[in-house]
Amino acid sequence: MGEEPVRRRRGRPSGGGAAAEELREAFLDAAERLFVSRGYRATTIEVIAREAGYSRGSVYRHFPTRDLLVEALIQRTTRRHMLGILDRLPKDAKPLDVITESLVIVASELNRDPLVRSISDQTDERTVAMMLANNAELHRLVEIWMSAMVEADAGKTLRPGLRAKDLGLFLIATSMSLLLGVIPGSEDPATTRRYLDVFFLPAVAAQFPPASPVFTAGETSE
Known part of the structure; x- marks a missing residue:
């Protein structure tokens, strides 16, 4: 028989201990593993502390409530998906292409992320x-991101006079609609892109494509 895995002792490791940010990430990593493997409802702060190898009090010092820990996890997961956009688009991609692909990822990939799915399946669907x-x-980060885009674009593809704050809030509002499944067929990337072309881009783009059919599921071509 193989050796039993050695469980990490609770408390700070020897050799100086973990920095606060490292400890915070360790708790988030443990929580993510448990939410996916055990489920959202079965994962308490005590279980997370045991998985990470620390006391429950250590977790509470970083996350006073489980809701705050979950919010941090969702934010981290969202940022991970958003950063993945950079690996898919050319470096000279236009701001509108980046924004569109970001929303497509929210609709088609973030909703299917194992962590997000675990939380959504065991809570009110609006929780995430x-x-x-x-x-x-997240609002602050999105506004910073939009400010950089608006400044770099200089009115070439985005509507002149469009404020970064307004664009950021509109982007978040659209993301919420996609996450909640309010838009029919939004789990399909092609449907989401058509929806954005017809309804989102006219609000933010200096020039936009003509309208075309969006919700085509079940339709037959004549």
């Missing part, structure tokens, strides 16, 4: 969307 909508740090 509301956590993102009410997250001040």
